[in-house]
Amino acid sequence: xxxxxxxxxxxxxxxxxxxxxxxxxxxxxxxxxxxxxxxxxxxxxxxxxxxxxxxxxxxxxxxxxxxxxxxxxxxxxxxxxxxxxxxxxxxxxxxxxxxxxxxxxxxxxxxxxxxxxxxxxxxxxxxxxxxxxxxxxxxxxxxxxxxxxxxxxxxxxxxxxxxxxxxxxxxxxxxxxxxxxxxxxxxxxxxxxxxxxxxxxxxxxxxxxxxxxxxxxxxxx
Amino acid sequence: xxxxxxxxxxxxxxxxxxxxxxxxxxxxxxxxxxxxxxxxxxxxxxxxxxxxxxxxxxxxxxxxxxxxxxxxxxxxxxxxxxxxxxxxxxxxxxxxxxxxxxxxxxxxxxxxxxxxxxxxxxxxxxxxxxxxxxxxxxxxxxxxxxxxxxxxxxxxxxxxxxxxxxxxxxxxxxxxxxxxxxxxxxxxxxxxxxxxxxxxxxxxxxxxxxxxxxxxxxxxxxxxxxxxxxxxxxxxxxxxxxxxxxxxxxxxxxxxxxxxxxxxxxx
Numbered sequence: 001x002x003x004x005x006x007x008x009x010x011x012x013x014x015x016x017x018x019x020x021x022x023x024x025x026x027x028x029x030x031x032x033x034x035x036x037x038x039x040x041x042x043x044x045x046x047x048x049x050x051x052x053x054x055x056x057x058x059x060x061x062x063x064x065x066x067x068x069x070x071x072x073x074x075x076x077x078x079x080x081x082x083x084x085x086x087x088x089x090x091x092x093x094x095x096x097x098x099x100x101x102x103x104x105x106x107x108x109x110x111x112x113x114x115x116x117x118x119x120x121x122x123x124x125x126x127x128x129x130x131x132x133x134x135x136x137x138x139x140x141x142x143x144x145x146x147x148x149x150x151x152x153x154x155x156x157x158x159x160x161x162x163x164x165x166x167x168x169x170x171x172x173x174x175x176x177x178x179x180x181x182x183x184x185x186x187x188x189x190x191x192x193x194x195x196x197x198x199x200x201x202x203x204x205x206x207x208x209x210x211x212x213x214x215x216x217x218x219x220x221x
Numbered sequence: 222x223x224x225x226x227x228x229x230x231x232x233x234x235x236x237x238x239x240x241x242x243x244x245x246x247x248x249x250x251x252x253x254x255x256x257x258x259x260x261x262x263x264x265x266x267x268x269x270x271x272x273x274x275x276x277x278x279x280x281x282x283x284x285x286x287x288x289x290x291x292x293x294x295x296x297x298x299x300x301x302x303x304x305x306x307x308x309x310x311x312x313x314x315x316x317x318x319x320x321x322x323x324x325x326x327x328x329x330x331x332x333x334x335x336x337x338x339x340x341x342x343x344x345x346x347x348x349x350x351x352x353x354x355x356x357x358x359x360x361x362x363x364x365x366x367x368x369x370x371x372x373x374x375x376x377x378x379x380x381x382x383x384x385x386x387x388x389x390x391x392x393x394x395x396x397x398x399x400x401x402x403x404x405x406x407x408x409x410x411x412x413x414x415x416x417x418x419x420x421x422x423x424x425x426x427x428x429x430x431x432x433x434x435x436x437x438x439x440x441x442x443x444x445x446x447x448x449x450x451x452x453x454x455x456x457x458x459x460x461x462x463x464x465x466x467x468x469x470x471x472x473x474x475x476x477x478x479x480x481x482x483x484x485x486x487x488x
Contacts, residue, residue: 073344077340077342077343078338078342080341081233081337081341082338082373084230084234085233085235085334085373087234087235089233089234173345176345177345180348180352180353181348183352205354206349206352206353206354208358209355209358209485212486213486216486
């Protein structure tokens with residue numbers, strides 16, 4: 001498994017080659033699950049790991065892979081149709097594996113950041129600081145795997161330059177859905193004074209509406 | 222049923238609009254089955270759009286969901302009905318070889334592209350319907366998805382029409398060359414064919430005109446579609462308003478979108 005993780009990180013053709021596709025998809029899914037759970041568990045350990053707080057660790061651990069795979073699944077149908085429309089259907093199976101491998105890469109990078117997060121949690125007890133730190137971690141991991149995605153997509157783009165446009169379109173859809181998904185799945189970190197829960201009671205809001213409100217209240221003073 | 226979706230798939234892949242096929246003046250995709258596929262996709266997206274009212278009212282607004290599912294395919298076919306005559310007329314004026322039936326088929330194929338894209342964005346709409354309380358946001362999201370679908374569908378239509386113009390031009394040129402050859406022979410001497418000078422344009426002028434005419438027509442289609450969606454509203458259903466099949470006739474699509482934008486920021 002670590003070997004596979006290495007393949008993904010080095011953007012070896014292992015993930016995107018055409019043989020044993022079903023098995024590879026499963027393995028990539030497993031990578032996402034394992035490394036996602038790893039980072040999620042660390043992320044949820046802010047309020048401690050004993051007693052009731054243990055459940056926050058479990059919840060967060062489950063939620064991270066769910067966040068990634070859920071976003072992936074919701075964005076996929078439109079990506080499929082648009083690919084077909086742009087005449088790239090024959091490459092779709094490759095693109096699909098490339099995108100999934102990128103997801104796996106994201107979780108691996110996140111997992112490698114987990115020690116930083118532990119250090120941060122040990123050093124600072126500010127809840128807002130923890131949120132900000134994790135946002136930064138997710139942000140930097142996402143930016144890092146852009147590089148990976150580009151390497152996976154390189155042969156495709158060389159074959160047909162439209163793949164570049166579609167790769168960008170994918171990132172837009174994915175980010176749009178992903179931000180809301182992350183918002184809905186809160187809490188990931190767990191406010192220490194609030195009781196542990198899987199979903200926050202008032203979580204069913206809209207990240208974009210909240211953002212607009214925040215910007216407006218900032219402007220309006 | 223699978224066959225109908227296979228036809229749609231052929232259109233999406235571009236197999237139905239390859240130049241050799243168009244050169245024969247044929248756009249032969251059977252539309253009966255395709256139309257059923259379009260209606261089904263429309264119903265699917267209608268259900269997605271109606272989910273928001275359903276969730277917000279705790280299941281009270283199931284009528285809204287049904288109404289949306291019925292009205293959404295209607296929206297597309299009514300837009301088609303309004304815009305089809307002018308498409309055919311322009312098409313004939315420019316002199317492409319498309320017959321009435323072929324033009325209709327082409328337009329239905331474009332609807333197929335639109336609805337395939339729209340339906341594929343359905344899961345995202347449902348996800349947001351589940352997780353947001355903001356009605357203006359849902360309105361804008363649906364306007365966004367429809368815009369994406371419309372742009373891609375009309376892009377398909379425009380490219381196909383462009384191809385038809387190119388095909389037409391090729392036919393004219395080959396006819397011209399055939400005529401030139403004939404004039405060298407003895408029989409066709411009475412046929413007047415003007416010799417081409419080195420600076421003469423070949424076909425280009427009509428091509429450019431044809432393309433701009435189709436572009437204007439595409440914009441008209443988009444405007445009609447947008448206003449049609451306003452006439453047939455509500456599709457999403459404001460959770461606080463009572464259910465109605467159609468709302469009062471007032472305002473228009475574009476003012477309403479601006480209003481939704483303003484509401485998004487003020488709520």
